[in-house]
Amino acid sequence: MPDNGREYPVNGRPVPFRGGGFLPKSRRIIAPIVFIVLIGLWELGTRTGVISPLILPAPSEAFAAFMDLVNSGLLWQHLAASLQRLLIGWFSGTMLGIIAGTMIGLFSLARSGLQPLVSAIFPIPKIALLPLFIIWFGIGEGSKVATILFGTFFPTVIATYGGIDNVDRNLIRMGQSFGLSRLSIIRKIILPGALPAILSGARISAAIAIILLVAAEMIAAEYGIGAYILIAGSLMATDQLIAGVAILSCMGLIFAWVIGRAEKYFLKWRA
Amino acid sequence: MDLNLRHISHRYDEVEVLRDINLEISRGQIVCIIGPSGCGKSTLLRMIGGLERPTAGEVLQLGTPPEGCLNPLTYIFQDFALLPWRTVEGNVSLVLEDHALDGAAREAIIADVLARTKLADFRKAYPRQLSGGMKQRVAIARALSVRPAVLLMDEPLSALDSQTRELLMDDLVELWEKENYTACYVTHNLAEAVRLGHKIVVLSRRPGEIRDIVEIDMPLSDRAGENAELDAIQKRLWTLMRDEARAADRELLDAR
Numbered sequence: 204m205p206d207n208g209r210e211y212p213v214n215g216r217p218v219p220f221r222g223g224g225f226l227p228k229s230r231r232i233i234a235p236i237v238f239i240v241l242i243g244l245w246e247l248g249t250r251t252g253v254i255s256p257l258i259l260p261a262p263s264e265a266f267a268a269f270m271d272l273v274n275s276g277l278l279w280q281h282l283a284a285s286l287q288r289l290l291i292g293w294f295s296g297t298m299l300g301i302i303a304g305t306m307i308g309l310f311s312l313a314r315s316g317l318q319p320l321v322s323a324i325f326p327i328p329k330i331a332l333l334p335l336f337i338i339w340f341g342i343g344e345g346s347k348v349a350t351i352l353f354g355t356f357f358p359t360v361i362a363t364y365g366g367i368d369n370v371d372r373n374l375i376r377m378g379q380s381f382g383l384s385r386l387s388i389i390r391k392i393i394l395p396g397a398l399p400a401i402l403s404g405a406r407i408s409a410a411i412a413i414i415l416l417v418a419a420e421m422i423a424a425e426y427g428i429g430a431y432i433l434i435a436g437s438l439m440a441t442d443q444l445i446a447g448v449a450i451l452s453c454m455g456l457i458f459a460w461v462i463g464r465a466e467k468y469f470l471k472w473r474a
Numbered sequence: 475m476d477l478n479l480r481h482i483s484h485r486y487d488e489v490e491v492l493r494d495i496n497l498e499i500s501r502g503q504i505v506c507i508i509g510p511s512g513c514g515k516s517t518l519l520r521m522i523g524g525l526e527r528p529t530a531g532e533v534l535q536l537g538t539p540p541e542g543c544l545n546p547l548t549y550i551f552q553d554f555a556l557l558p559w560r561t562v563e564g565n566v567s568l569v570l571e572d573h574a575l576d577g578a579a580r581e582a583i584i585a586d587v588l589a590r591t592k593l594a595d596f597r598k599a600y601p602r603q604l605s606g607g608m609k610q611r612v613a614i615a616r617a618l619s620v621r622p623a624v625l626l627m628d629e630p631l632s633a634l635d636s637q638t639r640e641l642l643m644d645d646l647v648e649l650w651e652k653e654n655y656t657a658c659y660v661t662h663n664l665a666e667a668v669r670l671g672h673k674i675v676v677l678s679r680r681p682g683e684i685r686d687i688v689e690i691d692m693p694l695s696d697r698a699g700e701n702a703e704l705d706a707i708q709k710r711l712w713t714l715m716r717d718e719a720r721a722a723d724r725e726l727l728d729a730r
Binding site: 382392 | 523525544545547548549551553555557558559560568569571572600602616620
């Protein structure tokens with residue numbers, strides 16, 4: 204039997220292929236198509252009357268509401284108010300969280316003292332504490348920023364000390380064996396090793412920050428995307444409501460994109 | 475600088491790991507420690523370098539480390555222990571940064587050790603881009619950069635495939651010919667031990683005790699290739715170890 208022959212022997216057949224698959228890839232063109240088709244169907248539905256405008260306004264109406272917002276100049280006031288709260292709250296919550304998480308990750312005293320506290324406070328929905336925050340920090344910006352700060356602090360703490368716990372102990376032992384100072388080991392081995400976990404914590408806390416932003420702005424805020432949505436809702440102006448929600452969605456996407464860029468930059472050493 | 479291990483014993487809670495180890499590591503000598511898995515040979519190595527404290531006994535440094543030595547007792551680890559977020563030169567630089575060296579001096583050391591380990595072309599590479607053998611070469615370069623008095627090697631070739639192991643073994647021999655470093659080399663591979671060791675210490679299974687110490691006078695450069703004398707020594711070591719290894723193999727790991 205020549206093995207380069209193309210013909211199969213009488214009772215031979217190729218071994219059936221059983222591998223492959225289970226490797227979903229994302230194709231770039233699919234996502235925009237899905238969006239366009241969905242919005243197209245929605246628009247068509249409202250135009251033809253299949254979807255009652257009382258139930259759901261047409262995307263074009265929501266877009267018109269958005270353009271009204273742009274033209275009246277109110278958009279920037281709403282956005283500026285929201286972004287300011289979001290950035291101050293998220294940034295300080297994350298920074299404090301990284302500091303506290305590092306303490307818990309490094310020191311026995313902090314670990315035994317703070318970890319149970321964190322575990323006890325983490326599951327509380329921070330919205331429930333909003334009235335307290337208003338009493339403590341005033342009805343103005345203070346209570347809104349505090350809500351976001353508290354909401355982002357705890358997941359960051361947990362991500363940070365989890366990341367530190369997972370740093371390869373052999374690397375730390377290596378550092379000790381070369382006589383590196385404690386500070387060097389923390390700065391050059393432990394923190395870079397925990398960075399992937401800290402960044403994925405930042406992703407989660409950014410999403411939490413947006414949720415809490417809207418919740419906080421629904422109480423006594425003059426400007427802010429949350430306030431805009433609340434007013435739209437109470438007036439049954441569903442087109443404005445949809446426009447506001449779309450703005451929130453875009454904010455979330457931009458946040459995630461920025462963190463994605465940061466991951467790409469800081470974690471370029473990973474494959 | 476010589477090292478002297480005196481009456482080292484160790485136990486983890488209930489389990490006795492090492493029992494009364496006495497050993498001399500003299501300058502310019504490669505001492506190989508072999509023994510079945512779980513006999514405490516890696517623990518012993520950690521004690522020699524001060525990473526772990528024995529329950530009883532002590533490790534003494536005799537004499538002072540040579541001039542310019544930045545880290546007298548320096549490890550080479552089985553898993554390389556390279557920082558994945560630093561390049562080859564960054565990994566070497568890491569262990570120099572805590573010493574009072576100016577930038578030019580540090581740069582000179584890095585260039586020198588990378589040249590000696592034939593890594594000069596890979597300065598900017600990240601560990602993930604390197605093969606296992608290259609990673610271990612980086613770890614060797616890093617160890618050499620601090621001018622150690624004694625190299626402590628914990629199964630440095632065990633994570634590599636057999637061909638790479640041969641190549642690195644040749645490198646270690648060549649390096650020893652040039653620099654006459656002192657080393658304590660822990661391995662479970664008898665061929666490595668007879669190829670590199672001036673003195674081979676055979677440990678028993680847990681609790682690890684010294685079963686025998688075999689000295690080989692043959693120069694390292696003569697040991698390559700087929701060698702009846704070395705084969706005979708390796709056979710003898712295996713007979714010493716076989717029953718221990720078989721018993722150790724059947725022990726429960728978490729029997730503590």
